[in-house]
C-alpha cells in the first residue's frame with residue numbers, strides 16, 4: 001500500500017499563511033540522510049595519521065626480536081626431526097617435539113613465493129602500496145613471511161627461487177623488522 005504524502009507534513013496550526021517558508025519539506029528519499037555513511041567515514045578518518053600495527057614480542061620469540069636489533073637472525077630448530085622453523089616457538093611444528101634450540105641463521109635465502117599488494121589491508125599501509133609481500137626460505141629451511149624491499153613491485157622483475165639477503169628495518173626502539181632484498 002502506497003501512502004500518498006500528507007499535504008502538510010509540518011502541519012502548521014495556522015493554515016498556509018507565513019508559517020511555512022519551504023513548501024516542499026525535503027521529500028526524504030529512503031536511505032538519504034542515513035547516519036550510516038557519515039559514521040563509517042568518521043571512524044576511519046579522525047584527522048590523525050593511522051599507523052600500521054607493530055608486532056608485540058612474546059616470551060617465546062624474545063630472542064628473535066633481540067637478535068634483529070643487533071642485525072642478527074635467530075631461528076629455532078628441532079633436535080629430533082632436525083627441521084628449522086618459523087615463527088619461533090618452544091614446540092616443533094613438524095613433529096611436536098619439545099627438544100628445540102635457537103640457532104643463528106646466515107640470512108641467506110631464496111624467494112619461495114610472493115604477492116604484490118596494490119590495496120592496503122589496513123589504513124596504516126595506505127602510503128606503502130604497492131609493496132611486495134613474500135615468503136623467503138632461509139638456507140637452513142625455515143620459511144619466513146616478510147617483505148621484499150629495494151625492488152620494483154613488478155611481477156616481471158621478481159623470480160621465484162631468486163637469492164635474497166636480509167635487510168634490517170628499525171621500526172621502534174624494541175622492534176626491528178626482518179625484510180629481504182635481492183642478493
Ligand SMILES: [Zn+2]
Pocket residue numbers: 078079080081082083092093094095096097
Ligand atoms: Zn621436530
